[in-house]
Amino acid sequence: MRRRDTITACLAAALLTAGCAAPGTPPGAPATVTVTASGPAGPDPDPPVESTPERAPSTAELITVPDVAGMNHQKAQDTMQAAGLFNLREVDGTGQGRMLVWDRNWVQVGQDPPAGTRVPPGTVVTLTAVKYTD
Template identity: 70%
Template sequence: MALALGGCAGGTEPSPTVGTEPASTSSATPAPTSGGEPPVTSAPELITVPDVSGMNHQDAQDTMQAAGLYNLREVDGTGRGRMLILDRDWVQTGQTPAAGTKVTPDTVITLTAIKYSDR
């Protein structure tokens, strides 16, 4: 069995360059523009948290995702720690952050629900 290695002309390897930084480094402070002002950086997009109180849990999840919120956490509102397996069997009793709050898309949204049979 033969093993061929390409690109090894003369058995020399390129030596690393000393004292240079990779081109992809970035500084913590944006470089000033020609006017001496730092460039304007855009703030993260803010999303208004929808009100899903009283909704079926599946519909509440769909509503949050339609708004652009995907970091969803679900909690059994009875405190029994049950998993919300069949979302349509649960009704929303609370949410954090509150409806109307402006959040970034990566904010954790906690949806609290109870089974319809717990009412």
Template identity: 55%
Template sequence: MRNLLIATAAAAGIATLTGCKAETPAPAIPPVASTVTVPAPSTPELPEASTAPTPAQPSVKLIKIPNVVGVNHQTAQDTMQAHGLYNLREQDATGQGRLLLWDRNWVVVRQTPPAGRRVKPDTVITLYSKKIGE
């Protein structure tokens, strides 16, 4: 056995001197567990909350509903629109469900919301009318 060790050492020495590599298998390297750390994306710094008062939201301009009771239906519609109220509905005040085809032949007998109330421009205004002379 001693002779075998000497022969192996001598062969390794000769291989080193001549530049030859010995055909010895590479020792097994155990796998290394690696952990990759990825930095978190940077977030821009937010300004600190201000204690100064914030400006109020712009207020909606309220419109005073004009009184159109007793006026012919076409004039009532024109009056509402002149005040900035365009979301208009019409009803047959007699309950017969008739359509107001010729607005000038009808007179407003009731309106909702009532005259004088202040409302937003998109408020629904309903004009209840009946034919003139009914």
């Protein structure tokens, strides 16, 4: 909470607990307090954050997605990371929702985005795999 908001809230609470009421208000009636913000009470500890406009990455910043079809899942992960793609999502290709716990027991059967696609760093790459025993 900003400092002036805290001060205003404390002042309003003090007025309410002191029993101050507007003229003509019957005794015991709840008091109504209207608070109007005037300028800042000092330097703003929470200055507004300035955002920079989003810009499209240049072609020099794009990464070509490697082809990992048929690779051992661990090797596929290593290949993606070596290319600069670290945001990897793993999916069980059988649709059973199993977690790919022991990466070396799985083989790649799909990927999204497809191999050869140029993507910015930070793009989520989905690696779809099935167990060698499936």
